[in-house]
Amino acid sequence: MQLGAFVILAVLVVGSAAGLILKRNPIHGALFLVLNLRERRRALPHAARGVPRDRPGHRVRGAIAVLFVFAIMVLIPGKEETGPDPLRGQRWLAVPVVGVFLLLSALILRSAALKGPGPAAHVPGGIEAVGRLLFTDYLFPFEITSFLLLAAIVGVLTLAKRKA
Amino acid sequence: MVPESYYVALSAVLFSMGVLGVLVRRNPLVIFMSIEMMLNAANVALVAFGQRYNTAEGQVLVFFVMCVAAAEVAVGLAIIVVIFRLRRRLSVDELSLMRW
Numbered sequence: 171m172q173l174g175a176f177v178i179l180a181v182l183v184v185g186s187a188a189g190l191i192l193k194r195n196p197i198h199g200a201l202f203l204v205l206n207l208r209e210r211r212r213a214l215p216h217a218a219r220g221v222p223r224d225r226p227g228h229r230v231r232g233a234i235a236v237l238f239v240f241a242i243m244v245l246i247p248g249k250e251e252t253g254p255d256p257l258r259g260q261r262w263l264a265v266p267v268v269g270v271f272l273l274l275s276a277l278i279l280r281s282a283a284l285k286g287p288g289p290a291a292h293v294p295g296g297i298e299a300v301g302r303l304l305f306t307d308y309l310f311p312f313e314i315t316s317f318l319l320l321a322a323i324v325g326v327l328t329l330a331k332r333k334a
Numbered sequence: 335m336v337p338e339s340y341y342v343a344l345s346a347v348l349f350s351m352g353v354l355g356v357l358v359r360r361n362p363l364v365i366f367m368s369i370e371m372m373l374n375a376a377n378v379a380l381v382a383f384g385q386r387y388n389t390a391e392g393q394v395l396v397f398f399v400m401c402v403a404a405a406e407v408a409v410g411l412a413i414i415v416v417i418f419r420l421r422r423r424l425s426v427d428e429l430s431l432m433r434w
Contacts, residue, residue, distance in 0.1 A: 172335060172336050173336055173340075176336045176340060180340075180344050183344065183348065184344070184347055184348070184351070187347075187348055187351040187352070187371055188351065190351075190355065190364070190367055190368065190371065191351060191354055191355040191358065191359065191364075191368065196361055196363045196364055196367075199363075199364050199367055200363075200367065203367045203370065203371065206371060206374070207374060210348070210374055210377075210378060213341075213344065213378075214341075214378065214381050233404065234370060234403065234404060234407050237407055237408065237411055238363065238366070238367060238407070238411070242363060255360070255427075256427060257427060261357065261358050263357075264353070264354055264357030264358050265354070267353070267357070268350045268351075268353055268354045268357075271346075271349075271350050271353065272346065272347070272350050275342075275343070275346035275350070276346075278342075278346075279339050279342060279343055279346075284337075284338060284339045284342060284386075296390075299390040299393075300390050300393050300394055300397065303390055303391060303394045304394055304397070307391075308394050308398075311398060315398055315401045315402070318401070318402065318405055319401060319404070319405050321405075322404075322405035322406075322408050322409050323408075325409050325412070326408050326409055326412040329409075329412040329413060329415070329416050330412055330415070332416060
Protein backbone atom coordinates (compact mmCIF):
# COMPACT_ATOMS: atom_id res chain seq x y z
CA MET A 171 0.00 0.00 0.00
CA GLN A 172 2.72 2.46 1.06
CA LEU A 173 4.91 1.37 -1.82
CA GLY A 174 2.09 1.93 -4.31
CA ALA A 175 1.43 5.41 -2.94
CA PHE A 176 5.13 6.17 -3.08
CA VAL A 177 5.37 5.06 -6.71
CA ILE A 178 2.38 7.20 -7.72
CA LEU A 179 3.74 10.26 -5.90
CA ALA A 180 7.25 9.68 -7.27
CA VAL A 181 5.84 9.58 -10.82
CA LEU A 182 4.02 12.86 -10.14
CA VAL A 183 7.17 14.46 -8.68
CA VAL A 184 9.40 13.40 -11.57
CA GLY A 185 6.73 14.34 -14.12
CA SER A 186 6.33 17.82 -12.65
CA ALA A 187 10.11 18.23 -12.61
CA ALA A 188 10.19 17.28 -16.30
CA GLY A 189 7.43 19.81 -16.96
CA LEU A 190 9.44 22.50 -15.21
CA ILE A 191 12.43 21.84 -17.44
CA LEU A 192 10.60 21.30 -20.71
CA LYS A 193 7.96 24.04 -20.67
CA ARG A 194 9.16 27.24 -22.30
CA ASN A 195 6.71 29.50 -20.50
CA PRO A 196 8.10 30.25 -16.99
CA ILE A 197 4.63 30.57 -15.46
CA HIS A 198 3.95 26.95 -16.48
CA GLY A 199 7.31 26.08 -14.93
CA ALA A 200 6.33 27.83 -11.68
CA LEU A 201 3.07 25.88 -11.54
CA PHE A 202 4.94 22.63 -12.12
CA LEU A 203 7.32 23.64 -9.31
CA VAL A 204 4.35 24.12 -6.96
CA LEU A 205 3.08 20.65 -7.90
CA ASN A 206 6.58 19.25 -7.45
CA LEU A 207 6.98 20.71 -3.95
CA ARG A 208 3.52 19.54 -2.91
CA GLU A 209 3.87 15.95 -4.10
CA ARG A 210 7.46 15.69 -2.85
CA ARG A 211 6.22 16.63 0.61
CA ARG A 212 3.60 13.88 0.46
CA ALA A 213 6.14 11.32 -0.73
CA LEU A 214 8.42 11.82 2.28
CA PRO A 215 8.78 9.02 4.84
CA HIS A 216 6.18 8.81 7.57
CA ALA A 217 8.84 9.31 10.23
CA ALA A 218 9.47 12.77 8.80
CA ARG A 219 5.85 13.75 9.14
CA GLY A 220 6.68 16.18 11.91
CA VAL A 221 8.84 18.72 10.15
CA PRO A 222 8.74 18.50 6.38
CA ARG A 223 4.97 18.12 6.44
CA ASP A 224 4.30 20.74 9.08
CA ARG A 225 2.66 24.10 8.53
CA PRO A 226 5.76 26.38 8.89
CA GLY A 227 7.64 24.37 6.29
CA HIS A 228 4.59 24.40 4.07
CA ARG A 229 4.43 28.19 4.37
CA VAL A 230 8.11 28.59 3.46
CA ARG A 231 7.63 26.54 0.30
CA GLY A 232 4.43 28.38 -0.54
CA ALA A 233 6.18 31.70 -0.04
CA ILE A 234 8.99 30.65 -2.38
CA ALA A 235 6.47 29.64 -5.05
CA VAL A 236 4.58 32.93 -4.63
CA LEU A 237 7.86 34.85 -4.96
CA PHE A 238 8.53 33.15 -8.27
CA VAL A 239 5.05 33.91 -9.56
CA PHE A 240 5.37 37.57 -8.48
CA ALA A 241 8.73 37.88 -10.24
CA ILE A 242 7.29 36.33 -13.40
CA MET A 243 4.32 38.70 -13.32
CA VAL A 244 6.58 41.74 -12.82
CA LEU A 245 9.09 40.83 -15.49
CA ILE A 246 6.77 39.15 -18.03
CA PRO A 247 9.59 37.05 -19.45
CA GLY A 248 9.29 34.62 -22.33
CA LYS A 249 11.42 36.02 -25.14
CA GLU A 250 14.72 34.88 -23.65
CA GLU A 251 14.69 31.47 -25.24
CA THR A 252 13.17 32.22 -28.62
CA GLY A 253 16.22 33.70 -30.39
CA PRO A 254 19.26 31.87 -31.74
CA ASP A 255 21.22 29.98 -29.13
CA PRO A 256 24.99 30.66 -29.36
CA LEU A 257 25.77 27.88 -26.89
CA ARG A 258 23.55 25.17 -28.36
CA GLY A 259 26.39 22.68 -28.73
CA GLN A 260 27.53 23.20 -25.17
CA ARG A 261 24.03 22.71 -23.83
CA TRP A 262 23.85 19.19 -25.25
CA LEU A 263 26.91 18.37 -23.13
CA ALA A 264 24.61 18.64 -20.10
CA VAL A 265 22.96 15.33 -21.05
CA PRO A 266 26.10 13.14 -20.69
CA VAL A 267 27.11 15.05 -17.55
CA VAL A 268 23.76 14.26 -15.95
CA GLY A 269 24.03 10.67 -17.23
CA VAL A 270 27.38 10.26 -15.46
CA PHE A 271 25.86 11.71 -12.28
CA LEU A 272 22.98 9.25 -12.44
CA LEU A 273 25.44 6.39 -12.99
CA LEU A 274 27.38 7.43 -9.89
CA SER A 275 24.12 7.64 -7.95
CA ALA A 276 23.22 4.12 -9.06
CA LEU A 277 26.62 2.89 -7.81
CA ILE A 278 25.97 4.54 -4.44
CA LEU A 279 22.55 2.91 -4.26
CA ARG A 280 24.17 -0.49 -4.79
CA SER A 281 26.85 0.18 -2.18
CA ALA A 282 26.87 -1.08 1.39
CA ALA A 283 25.70 2.25 2.79
CA LEU A 284 22.10 1.49 1.94
CA LYS A 285 22.15 -2.23 2.64
CA GLY A 286 21.47 -3.97 5.90
CA PRO A 287 18.51 -3.67 8.24
CA GLY A 288 15.74 -1.28 7.39
CA PRO A 289 14.59 1.72 9.38
CA ALA A 290 13.72 1.52 13.04
CA ALA A 291 10.06 1.19 13.96
CA HIS A 292 10.01 4.40 16.00
CA VAL A 293 12.18 6.98 14.33
CA PRO A 294 12.36 10.24 16.30
CA GLY A 295 10.65 13.03 14.52
CA GLY A 296 8.03 15.68 14.89
CA ILE A 297 8.11 19.20 16.19
CA GLU A 298 9.20 18.26 19.71
CA ALA A 299 12.31 16.28 18.74
CA VAL A 300 13.33 18.80 16.10
CA GLY A 301 12.74 21.78 18.40
CA ARG A 302 14.80 20.13 21.13
CA LEU A 303 17.70 19.61 18.72
CA LEU A 304 17.38 23.13 17.29
CA PHE A 305 17.70 24.76 20.69
CA THR A 306 20.43 22.49 22.07
CA ASP A 307 22.90 20.91 19.63
CA TYR A 308 22.08 23.18 16.69
CA LEU A 309 21.69 26.48 18.52
CA PHE A 310 24.74 28.09 16.91
CA PRO A 311 23.73 27.19 13.30
CA PHE A 312 20.23 28.36 14.17
CA GLU A 313 21.55 31.80 15.18
CA ILE A 314 23.80 31.96 12.12
CA THR A 315 20.75 31.22 9.96
CA SER A 316 18.88 34.10 11.58
CA PHE A 317 21.77 36.42 10.68
CA LEU A 318 21.73 35.05 7.14
CA LEU A 319 18.02 35.80 6.80
CA LEU A 320 18.56 39.29 8.23
CA ALA A 321 21.36 39.93 5.72
CA ALA A 322 19.08 38.69 2.92
CA ILE A 323 16.32 41.09 4.00
CA VAL A 324 18.74 44.04 4.07
CA GLY A 325 20.17 43.01 0.69
CA VAL A 326 16.76 42.73 -0.93
CA LEU A 327 15.68 46.13 0.41
CA THR A 328 18.90 47.73 -0.83
CA LEU A 329 18.46 46.22 -4.27
CA ALA A 330 14.78 47.16 -4.45
CA LYS A 331 15.44 50.80 -3.55
CA ARG A 332 18.28 51.14 -6.05
CA LYS A 333 17.60 53.52 -8.93
CA ALA A 334 17.92 51.95 -12.37
CA MET B 335 7.47 0.34 4.60
CA VAL B 336 9.24 1.93 1.63
CA PRO B 337 13.01 1.24 1.64
CA GLU B 338 15.25 4.32 1.97
CA SER B 339 17.06 3.43 -1.23
CA TYR B 340 13.87 4.31 -3.12
CA TYR B 341 13.86 7.76 -1.54
CA VAL B 342 17.54 8.24 -2.32
CA ALA B 343 16.93 7.14 -5.92
CA LEU B 344 14.06 9.64 -6.21
CA SER B 345 16.32 12.31 -4.73
CA ALA B 346 19.10 11.51 -7.24
CA VAL B 347 16.67 11.67 -10.17
CA LEU B 348 15.24 14.99 -8.98
CA PHE B 349 18.70 16.44 -8.40
CA SER B 350 19.81 15.33 -11.89
CA MET B 351 16.77 16.96 -13.45
CA GLY B 352 17.59 20.15 -11.56
CA VAL B 353 21.17 20.07 -12.88
CA LEU B 354 19.80 19.52 -16.38
CA GLY B 355 17.50 22.53 -15.99
CA VAL B 356 20.34 24.75 -14.78
CA LEU B 357 22.60 23.72 -17.67
CA VAL B 358 20.05 23.69 -20.50
CA ARG B 359 17.68 26.58 -19.86
CA ARG B 360 18.50 30.25 -20.56
CA ASN B 361 15.82 31.98 -18.53
CA PRO B 362 17.25 32.89 -15.07
CA LEU B 363 13.85 32.39 -13.42
CA VAL B 364 13.67 28.80 -14.65
CA ILE B 365 17.29 28.29 -13.59
CA PHE B 366 16.35 29.49 -10.11
CA MET B 367 13.41 27.11 -10.02
CA SER B 368 15.72 24.27 -11.04
CA ILE B 369 18.08 25.19 -8.19
CA GLU B 370 15.10 25.12 -5.86
CA MET B 371 14.32 21.63 -7.11
CA MET B 372 17.90 20.53 -6.42
CA LEU B 373 17.69 21.85 -2.85
CA ASN B 374 14.46 19.96 -2.32
CA ALA B 375 16.01 16.79 -3.74
CA ALA B 376 18.73 17.17 -1.09
CA ASN B 377 15.97 17.52 1.52
CA VAL B 378 14.47 14.20 0.46
CA ALA B 379 17.85 12.50 0.85
CA LEU B 380 18.39 14.12 4.26
CA VAL B 381 15.04 12.90 5.56
CA ALA B 382 15.60 9.42 4.13
CA PHE B 383 19.04 9.07 5.74
CA GLY B 384 17.71 10.54 8.99
CA GLN B 385 15.13 7.78 9.00
CA ARG B 386 17.72 5.15 8.24
CA TYR B 387 20.05 6.19 11.04
CA ASN B 388 17.20 6.67 13.48
CA THR B 389 17.78 10.35 14.16
CA ALA B 390 15.87 13.61 13.78
CA GLU B 391 18.98 15.51 12.71
CA GLY B 392 18.11 15.07 9.04
CA GLN B 393 14.89 16.97 9.65
CA VAL B 394 16.78 19.75 11.46
CA LEU B 395 19.04 20.08 8.43
CA VAL B 396 15.94 20.28 6.23
CA PHE B 397 14.91 23.33 8.25
CA PHE B 398 18.25 24.99 7.59
CA VAL B 399 18.12 24.14 3.89
CA MET B 400 14.64 25.68 3.62
CA CYS B 401 15.82 28.88 5.35
CA VAL B 402 18.85 29.19 3.11
CA ALA B 403 16.66 28.48 0.05
CA ALA B 404 14.25 31.25 1.06
CA ALA B 405 17.11 33.74 1.49
CA GLU B 406 18.69 32.66 -1.80
CA VAL B 407 15.45 33.01 -3.73
CA ALA B 408 14.67 36.44 -2.24
CA VAL B 409 18.10 37.88 -3.02
CA GLY B 410 18.33 36.17 -6.40
CA LEU B 411 14.95 37.42 -7.57
CA ALA B 412 15.82 40.96 -6.40
CA ILE B 413 19.01 40.80 -8.48
CA ILE B 414 17.04 39.54 -11.48
CA VAL B 415 14.55 42.41 -11.14
CA VAL B 416 17.42 44.94 -11.02
CA ILE B 417 19.04 43.37 -14.09
CA PHE B 418 15.71 43.49 -15.92
CA ARG B 419 15.31 47.17 -15.03
CA LEU B 420 18.75 47.92 -16.44
CA ARG B 421 18.75 45.77 -19.58
CA ARG B 422 15.10 44.97 -20.37
CA ARG B 423 16.11 41.38 -21.13
CA LEU B 424 16.73 38.37 -18.96
CA SER B 425 18.88 35.96 -20.95
CA VAL B 426 21.75 34.62 -18.87
CA ASP B 427 23.96 34.45 -21.97
CA GLU B 428 24.04 38.25 -22.05
CA LEU B 429 24.96 38.55 -18.38
CA SER B 430 28.66 37.77 -18.53
CA LEU B 431 29.64 40.95 -16.66
CA MET B 432 28.97 41.48 -12.97
CA ARG B 433 29.49 45.23 -13.33
CA TRP B 434 29.00 47.61 -16.26
